[in-house]
Amino acid sequence: MTAAPLVDTREAARTALRELVGRPDADFHEGQYEAIAALVEDRRRALVVQRTGWGKSAVYFVATLLLRRQGAGPTVLVSPLLALMRDQIAAAERAGVRAVAINSTNAHEWSDVLARLERDEVDVLLVSPERLNNPSFREEQLPTLVRRIGMLVVDEAHCISDWGHDFRPDYRRLRDLIAQMPADVPVLATTATANTRVVADVAEQLGNLGGDAALEPVVTIRGPLARSSLRLGVLRLRDSASRLAWLLSHLDDLPGSGIIYTLTVSAAVDTARLLRDHGHDVRAYTGQTDSDERAESEGMLKRNEVKALVATSALGMGFDKPDLGFVLHLGAPSSPVAYYQQVGRAGRASESADVLLLPGVEDRDIWHYFATASMPDRERAERVIDALGDTPISTPALEAMVDIRRTPLELLLKVLDVDGAVRRVQGGWVATGESWSYDADRYERIAAERVAEQQHMLDYEQTDGCRMEFLQRALDDDSAAPCGRCDNCAGVWFPREIGSSESARAAQSLDRVGVPIEPRRQWPTGADRLDVPVRGRISADEQAAEGRALARLTDLGWGGALRRLFAAGAPDGPVTPPLLDACVRVLAGWEWQERPVAVVALPSRSRPLLVDSLARGLAEVGRLPYLGALAPVDGGPTGGPGGNSVFRLAGLWHRLSADHLDIPDGPVLLVDDLVDSRWTMTVAAHTLRHAGATAVLPFVLALQG
Structure with missing residues (x-):
C-alpha cells in the first residue's frame, strides 16, 4: 500500500x-x-x-x-x-x-x-x-x-x-x-x-x-543540452608528433586542471610519460591502472595536485570535478554522442572551460576495432551453447573447449545470458535449453548505426557551423542554437604555433623503441584435454627469457609504420633499412645478462621474406651466425591468431623442430614478425631449450595490443 x-x-x-x-x-x-x-x-x-x-x-x-x-x-x-x-x-x-x-x-x-x-x-x-x-x-x-x-x-x-x-x-x-x-x-x-x-x-x-x-x-x-560554459574547438594537425608537440608547447596555457583523452591504453601511457619527462605534472589513467592508483589519481585531479590525467574512456561517466578547466582529445571518439559525454566533464560549476579536439589519421582504424569487438559472432555463439549442458562448466574450462579467448568469451557469455540461452550458476555456466537464434538483422542495424555515428564525428571535425549546436542536434535536442563561443562562432581561440624544441622532443619520444615481452610462466588450464601433456608452471629451464618488440601496434610512434606493414592485404617483402636500424637500436639498449651467440627465426607462412630478412639483418649487424628457421612439422603450427591459449598451444605442440639446426651452448636470439598470444614464442623457446640453448631471447617487430 x-x-x-x-x-x-x-x-x-x-x-x-x-x-x-x-x-x-x-x-x-x-x-x-x-x-x-x-x-x-x-x-x-x-x-x-x-x-x-x-x-x-x-x-x-x-x-x-x-x-x-x-x-x-x-x-x-x-x-x-x-x-x-x-x-x-x-x-x-x-x-x-x-x-x-x-x-x-x-x-x-x-x-x-x-x-x-x-x-x-x-x-x-x-x-x-x-x-x-x-x-x-x-x-x-x-x-x-x-x-x-x-x-x-x-x-x-x-x-x-x-x-x-x-x-x-x-x-x-x-x-x-x-x-x-x-x-x-x-x-x-x-x-x-x-x-x-x-x-x-x-x-x-x-x-x-x-x-x-x-x-x-x-x-x-x-532538457536542453547546451553547455554555455564550454568553448569548443578543433585543431587538425598532420601527425602524432605534431599533436604531441602542440601539447608540450601549450599544456600550461590551458586553464586550471583537466583531462587529456586518448583512444588507446598505450597512447595514454606514452603521452603521460612524455609530458612527465618534460616537466608536466600528469598521470596516466586507464582500465589497466590499479584501482587504488585510479582512486588516488582522481583525488589528485580534484584537488588540483596534477595538471591533467591522461586517460582512456575508463575515466568517464560520473567523474565529478565541478571546476574542471579543460578537456582535450588526442584522437576523436567514435561518435558525437560519446564526445559530448566526455567533454561534459568540464565546466560544470565555472563560467568557462576549454574543450579542444586534435583528431588523428589513425582514428578510423581504432573506431573499427572497437565497433566490432562487442558484436557476437553466430558461429562462436553456437559453439558455446553446444558445449554447455546441465552440469556447470567454469569459464577457464569452457575456454579450453571452444577456442575463444577469455575476454571475448566472457563478453559473449554475457550476451547469451541476457538472451536467455545460458545462465551463470555456482560453479560456472549452464545451457538453459531455451531456443536461441542469432538476430542478424539487429546486429546489422547496430553496425550500420555505428558507421553512421563515425561519419557524424568526421562531420563535426569538418563543420564550419557552430560546434555546440552540432552536438545538440546529434542528440536530437530541439533547442539547438549557435553558442557564440566555439572556434567557428567566435573565431579560433587556441594557439596554432608549435615550438621547434617541442617538435624535436615529441619526435624523439615517438622514435623511442623497445617494448618488453613478458614470458609465459604458466601452462594454460585444460591443455591435457587436447592431448598436450603439460600443466602448472613452466619450468625455468624451459621458459623464454624476457623479450623485446620494436613497438606495439597501437603505439603513437613506430606503431603507425607497423600498422601499415601488417595491414590486411599488405604485401610481404624484406625489412626496410629504417625498420632494421630501429631494431638494432632496440638490441643496443637491451641489457641482457649474456649476449646471444646465434640467431634463429620462426617459420612464417604470411611474411617469410620479412622474417628471414630481419633475422639475417640482425645477425649481420651483430656479427652472429644465422642458423636458419625452426622447421615446421606435419605442416607446421595450425590455427591463426585470435584463438584462446589452450587451442593455440595445442596447434603448436610438437609442430616445430630444431633437429636440423646446430644449436650452440649459449643464448639464442629468436626472431619473428608479430607477437600476439606469446604461445608461439613459448613453444619455440621450449623446443630450443631442449635442443641445447641456455637461454632464448625473443625479438619481434610488433607487439599486438
Missing part, C-alpha cells in the same frame, strides 16, 4: 537539496522537482535526460530521503563505474543519506553491508550491473531486495540500449529486474547522452514489461 504524500513535498525536497549541496540558497533547476514529485508523490517510472552537471544525482538522493521518511525500503542504485560510486557515496553523506556499495573492490565489506541492510540502516545500495548476475547475489540477496526495494535508479541508462554509445550487456538484465517489481515502486533512469532513438528504447524497457494494464506511461523529462 502506497503511503500518503508529504504535506509539502516541494518544501521538504528543497530542504533536502540544500543539505545535499551545502548551500542555504540552493533551489531546483527546471525539471528537478518535477522528477522528484513523479517519483515520490505519484510513484511513477521516470526517465531524465539532462546535460552533465544539471543535477541528476540530486533527484535520486532527495527522492530517496523523502521516500524513506514515508517508510519505503532502500533505494537500489545501479551504477556502472567504481569512480562514479565513490563520488555518489560522498555526495550522499553530505545530505545525510546512508549509502553503501557492493562491488568487486570491497568484498571484505559485503557481510557488514548485508547486516546493515537487514537492520534497515541503509538508504541507498549501489551495485554494478555485473553484480546482478552474480549467482549468490542474484539468488540470496536480490529476492529480498526486490521485496523491500523503495526505488530503483538506473544511472547512465543509455547503457541499457543497443543504440547507446556505451552499450553493456549486463545492463540488459535490468529489464528482467524491472519486470519483477511491483507497479507502485518508482523507477528512475538518468543519462546525459541519449538521442531520440535511445530515449524511446530506454523508456520502453522501463515501461510495461510485466503486462500490467494499470501501469502508467513512463514520465520523460528532457
